[in-house]
Amino acid sequence: xxxxxxxxxxxxxxxxxxxxxxxxxxxxxxxxxxxxxxxxxxxxxxxxxxxxxxxxxxxxxxxxxxxxxxxxxxxxxxxxxxxxxxxxxxxxxxxxxxxxxxxxxxxxxxxxxxxxxxxxxxxxxxxxxxxxxxxxxxxxxxxxxxxxxxxxxxxxxxxxxxxxxxxxxxxxxxxxxxxxxxxxxxxxxxxxxxxxxxxxxxxxxxxxxxxxxxxxxxxxxxxxxxxxxxxxxxxxxxxxxxxxxxxxxxxxxxxxxxxxxxxxxxxxxxxxxxxxxxxxxxxx
Amino acid sequence: xxxxxxxxxxxxxxxxxxxxxxxxxxxxxxxxxxxxxxxxxxxxxxxxxxxxxxxxxxxxxxxxxxxxxxxxxxxxxxxxxxxxxxxxxxxxxxxxxxxxxxxxxxxxxxxxxxxxxxxxxxxxxxxxxxxxxxxxxxxxxxxxxxxxxxxxxxxxxxxxxxxxxxxxxxxxxxxxxx
Numbered sequence: 417x418x419x420x421x422x423x424x425x426x427x428x429x430x431x432x433x434x435x436x437x438x439x440x441x442x443x444x445x446x447x448x449x450x451x452x453x454x455x456x457x458x459x460x461x462x463x464x465x466x467x468x469x470x471x472x473x474x475x476x477x478x479x480x481x482x483x484x485x486x487x488x489x490x491x492x493x494x495x496x497x498x499x500x501x502x503x504x505x506x507x508x509x510x511x512x513x514x515x516x517x518x519x520x521x522x523x524x525x526x527x528x529x530x531x532x533x534x535x536x537x538x539x540x541x542x543x544x545x546x547x548x549x550x551x552x553x554x555x556x557x558x559x560x561x562x563x564x565x566x567x568x569x570x571x572x573x574x575x576x577x578x579x580x581x582x583x584x585x586x587x588x589x590x591x592x593x594x595x596x597x598x599x600x601x602x603x604x605x606x607x608x609x610x611x612x613x614x615x616x617x618x619x620x621x622x623x624x625x626x627x628x629x630x631x632x633x634x635x636x637x638x639x640x641x642x643x644x645x646x647x648x649x650x651x652x653x654x655x656x657x658x659x660x661x662x663x664x665x666x667x668x669x670x671x672x673x674x675x676x677x678x679x680x681x682x683x684x685x686x687x688x689x690x691x692x693x694x695x696x697x698x699x700x
Numbered sequence: 701x702x703x704x705x706x707x708x709x710x711x712x713x714x715x716x717x718x719x720x721x722x723x724x725x726x727x728x729x730x731x732x733x734x735x736x737x738x739x740x741x742x743x744x745x746x747x748x749x750x751x752x753x754x755x756x757x758x759x760x761x762x763x764x765x766x767x768x769x770x771x772x773x774x775x776x777x778x779x780x781x782x783x784x785x786x787x788x789x790x791x792x793x794x795x796x797x798x799x800x801x802x803x804x805x806x807x808x809x810x811x812x813x814x815x816x817x818x819x820x821x822x823x824x825x826x827x828x829x830x831x832x833x834x835x836x837x838x839x840x841x842x843x844x845x846x847x848x849x850x851x852x853x854x855x856x857x858x859x860x861x862x863x864x865x866x867x868x869x870x871x872x873x874x875x876x877x878x
Binding site: 620623632635638641673674680 | 724
């Protein structure tokens with residue numbers, strides 16, 4: 417934090433209590449400072465306020481993700497930047513805003529569970545919005561890919577548990593992996609996961625048929641199996657092309673297995689044998 | 701009085717906080733074998749055998765297709781066709797085949813269809829094959845692949861010769877009925 421001599425009373429008082437670690441009093445004086453005609457238009461007033469509420473968020477609210485203090489800190493730093501014509505505090509304020517934004521990212525990580533994934537996505541979007549609003553540059557494509565791959569994994573685990581709402585988790589897993597592909601169209605993991613999700617979905621339709629299922633159900637299930645194979649194939653083929661081009665791509669043996677499997681399920685013997693040959697060559 | 705605020709170190713937390721990414725696997729169970737087993741069970745329930753074959757066990761013989769045999773043994777051994785409990789038998793060669801209600805010939809032994817047809821037509825054996833053109837060789841039902849899907853075709857002539865009555869549903873859902 418930066419020093420200013422002979423400053424007005426409310427902000428000075430707030431700072432005094434801040435340094436004594438008495439945040440309750442510090443916030444009261446800071447709240448008065450921003451109402452004061454002589455202090456409310458000073459970058460320094462808001463700069464100090466940012467620190468007070470940042471510490472309030474950390475130490476009193478214990479980084480609670482619903483903390484109002486966190487937003488007050490961000491608003492304060494932001495206001496300080498707005499008023500800071502001489503750029504005395506701006507660099508420092510921006511660093512603090514980045515820190516506060518990252519706290520939303522951390523909340524996104526912590527709430528990335530089946531029960532709270534919607535809240536998690538909100539936190540993640542808030543993280544990005546705060547950085548964007550202050551023109552703080554990070555590689556959003558990279559963080560989007562990381563976040564949505566992780567979110568999709570949570571959905572995948574829920575889907576694989578095969579409890580209630582499996583359709584919802586399947587759709588969300590596809591949605592999140594697709595978001596990865598919008599920022600990184602050659603993300604091999606996302607391509608593979610979508611391809612295999614569709615593949616497994618199709619196969620599961622057959623495997624979950626009752627042993628005495630009537631013929632109409634069997635025929636209908638086959639239609640769905642073929643449909644899911646056609647959804648799966650483009651993703652696995654693209655993953656394979658990425659691998660062949662020399663770019664990073666893990667799970668190659670599973671990709672080949674998937675492409676072989678698609679043609680097996682489609683009763684396409686010739687294509688299936690082609691992928692069997694590729695499989696042997698890859699193992700060698 | 702100057703107030704020393706001290707040095708505040710702003711920590712930027714790392715972006716990646718150890719996400720645990722799970723990679724899926726392809727299921728080991730064979731959907732195609734399950735499909736064939738399901739069809740075979742439906743053939744058994746949707747065809748009517750002459751009265752004299754409606755006693756004792758309902759025998760299904762699988763020739764040279766071990767995976768299908770294992771699937772049917774596991775899933776259908778205790779099921780019933782009418783009042784007859786299903787029993788699944790495995791034959792490694794056509795020569796080993798004994799009388800059954802249904803005999804399935806894998807594609808690599810389908811060339812022996814005429815032999816089985818000659819021997820068991822009078823015993824009302826439903827011969828099921830999986831190779832193009834086998835209805836002409838005496839099979840009553842032949843699995844075929846159409847539009848990337850497993851389907852079947854029926855020879856009513858061969859069914860009549862074996863005194864088997866093909867149910868209307870089985871006929872309607874067939875790809876082709878000759």
